[in-house]
Amino acid sequence: MTGRRRWSTEEILDAATTLLRTGDAESFSVRRLAAELGTDSSSLYRHFRNRTELLRAVADRILLASMDGHRPEGDWRQRITLLARRLREAFGDQPQLAAIWGRYGSGGTGSRLVMEELLQALRASGLPDREIPARYHRLVVLLSALVSSEAGLSGITATEYEQAMEQFRVAVLGADPERFPALAHFAREIRPLGADRPAAFEEILDAHLADIQARLP
Template identity: 30%
Template sequence: MHEPTRTARTGKLPPEGPRTNQRAEPRPGTAAWWLARESEPARQRRRRSLTLDAVLDAAMALLDTRGATALTMRNIAETLGCTQASLYRHVRNREELVTLLVDRALSVASSVPPDEADWVEKAAWSARLFREHLRRHPGVASLLRGTERLGPNSLAGMQYSLELFIGAGLSPRLASAAASSLATFILGSVHLNLGLDRSDPEESRHLRLLYRSRDPAALPLLVQHADTLAEVTSDDEFEVGLNALLTGFRALTQNADIAPG
């Protein structure tokens, strides 16, 4: 049995257990992680042709075609024809990859609307654009659950929303809450309708038959309005909710002196 090594300076045994000065790596996506990533020196990248953008492009293509479960470092490396070690020069793990991928996908949220629109029209334009983007890339919507959205593109989108709502007369606190509630509504509307096509005539026909076949004593309104209810699409639902939210925000701006926050 070997004797434990003593330190050269003091001749004493080193303390047992984990070092107290070691800190855990911040979780990807947190404010601490983004700050640490921005302050660290550029990583060595031996294969110059492989860039972070190329990695994220491959990840997005994989996400669109095969879904979030296929988004692994091995699959991305196979798509790019490189080793997994090459990927780790850009991201440390899948969690970092997802964090960066989601932030880049959110860049559409700060796209510039038409200049002639007022703040309500600009908010509606941006909301529709963001929803359509998520519908084209449904895998992104699934990755947004529980994320903190603190990356550069996410913060640019937040800046844009704050400019709209503070410019309309809301306090910074209310403007932030309004922007978050609008984003939550958009994400919820997309999540709720993933994999559904309410505009499909066959689906409408089946809905009509289903509603009509219910017990009118138990579900009288479904039976009575079967034809109308079967024609309601996810676009109808989204537009009603969007209009209700923006109408409420406009009311807050008109009563800014009595609104909380």
């Protein structure tokens, strides 16, 4: 009698990544993943102690891929901007995985590589060491939010996007000027949330880095 196949850690992560591309972290379970692999949950728990550890490993894999071949270039602002673009690209077509990074974080090699590059870049800026941890934390929160938000747009179809744009136009252009005077005033200039995300990403990040630079000794 032939026993069940033994899956490697990498194969389990491959399957989990595929499953998460079509679902979300809330509906993800080790039992469901085991069913996809044709095995039982206990065989997966030999590799990962629990669901959260597995999700963190999936997120770390993306971070590791984003750092593959990375070489620091330019001054501290250019280094952080380059890293941000790499993270955005790595998570770009995997919105659920971007959300997992923002929610669960990661303690693996990929995470440490990202942390090291950000901390080195902030040190190169001339910030006093005592201020770097807080600045690092704010920067990571900003990046995870921007990446997760932008990646989410790639998960909707062209039809869904157009329907959302139409609803936006109706809601804004049809706003009652007595109840929503400011909205009615700016209605033709207000842009929907999904419009021109790459430019917004760059501008928000640049404004944050400019604030750091303005506070340098």
